[in-house]
Amino acid sequence: MESPITPFEPAIADEAIADLQQRLKLTRYPDEETVEDWSQGIPLAYVRELTDYWSAEYDMGRVCGTLNQWPNFLTEIEGLDIHFIYQRSPHSDATPLLLTHGWPGSVLEFRHVIDRLSNPTEYGGRAENAFHVVAPALPGYGFSAKPRAPGTTVQKIADLWIALMKRLGHERFLAHGGDWGSLVTQAVAVAPGTTCAGIHITLPVVAPDPETLESLLPEEVQALEAFNFYQDWDSGYSKQQSTRPQTLGYGLADSPTGQMAWIIEKYAQWCDCEVNGLRHPENAIPRDELLDTVMLYWLTNSGASSARLYWESFNNPDMAEIELSSAISLFPNEIFRSSERWARKKFLNLHYFNDKIAKGGHFSALEVPDLLTQELWQWREQLRALEIVA
Structure with a gap:
């Protein structure tokens, strides 16, 4: 049950x-x-x-006061209580968006983008770019449960997230992440039976292309x-x-x-x-x-x-190719960077790539929330133009 x-x-x-x-x-x-x-x-x-x-x-x-600005929920998935923020958009045609944080981050990392993404018309955006925002805390982080046995890998978390989105009634959704969130988001993209329509990441883990060295x-x-x-x-x-x-x-x-x-x-x-x-x-x-x-x-x-x-x-990242529609926004002080041609070796349907952002680092949602929001809006418009999402 x-x-x-x-x-x-x-x-x-x-x-x-x-x-x-x-x-x-x-x-x-x-x-x-x-x-x-x-x-x-x-x-x-x-x-x-x-x-x-x-x-x-x-x-x-402050911490609890900040978190309680948005609706918070718990649900048990495969024996783990998962804490998540679920901010529905006032715009009825909003697209479900799964946000995944990393280390040493938390759901607080998205504090400045949740409202921008769920209600863009209040921040200079268009209603067509609105999202229903789902931001879960990784297992072992914050108010999510701590796994009591080994096996909670990136791939396992991806399965939990897909189950969470289905439980919320979002059979088809988009996903974004940074740091570990980037790797979880990539795992969501390649999970068997995934219903994710497209991914956006800020930390592409990409090997150099030997042919270009x-x-x-x-x-x-x-x-x-x-x-x-x-x-x-x-x-x-x-x-x-x-x-x-x-x-x-x-x-x-x-x-x-x-x-x-x-x-x-x-x-x-x-x-x-x-x-x-x-x-x-x-x-x-x-x-x-x-x-x-x-x-x-x-x-x-x-x-x-x-x-x-x-x-x-950490020691065995999945370097397999990703066929799902993908987008990459590279901020100038990100830990790992990639050229577009290297990225295209892994992301076979890379529909958005921007490495010309003016400022920002590894924690873009906290450092430059306006710029990250603009990137997500532009990605959303690109997906609409490609008819990947309505």
Whole structure:
């Protein structure tokens, strides 16, 4: 028997807030880094500043208050309670759109685009581009259940999402994702019996085309340089999470400051946040919004459970060709980039590709929600012109 869909109001007990406050006050810090930049990790002075702000000035009720701006629901699929936001559009002909976040993201990542996508006429868009927005939390993230056995891979999550969309009555839908959301969205596209009509992603995991390596385009040279930098200087977190997530989890579960540093260091590296040669995450995302994400991980004790997705799927991404109608929007400070000709080797029906976006990084929905919304609107219009969706 199919599990019901039940309304859900995210809430945190007062005792959890009191415990957090106590832990923040008792934070034990390491000694200061020996460099003047972020090359050894997030600087001590900034961590102290954030911890003090979190404890004394940050509104501890922000996370649940933000989530409860939209209708939240729970439903059990294959033994896992899945939390999701479901914002229906006031426009009757809206198209169902599945949004999938990544790590260290959450459903809060879509806070600035949910209303833009569901009610575009309030944001300078057209009613024809309206979406019914479905934004589920990945298993092990936030208020979704933590898997109690191995096997919750990217492909498994894709199956859960297709079942969720069917349960909501959306037999045919579109899907968008970034980070892990990109990989889940690609898995939705190739899942047996999928009813997804088209996908849009911001992180294409594409191998260089061997036939072009002797005549690389400038953007391909940059893509290889970015990949090499990631491998040499920016992938330590993924190695730990993909091999020993449980060991890491003890520190993340015990220290809110440790959880904060683990997350915000990646925002500093992956956002388009460099000003006058210096990177700082608050150049791209407000401090309170950064801490909102940290709060959601901390209060739901999701450090280890979210990291396990790396153990499940990071080392064996599906590089198979995708025949479903696909679209790619590449923001300038994305971790991995691809040329259009490389992308077309994997995405056989690549109907939209834009690598000329003015600004934005890995967290485009938070950093530049207007630009991401415009990309999704343009993709939607392209699908209409191709008669893939009405």
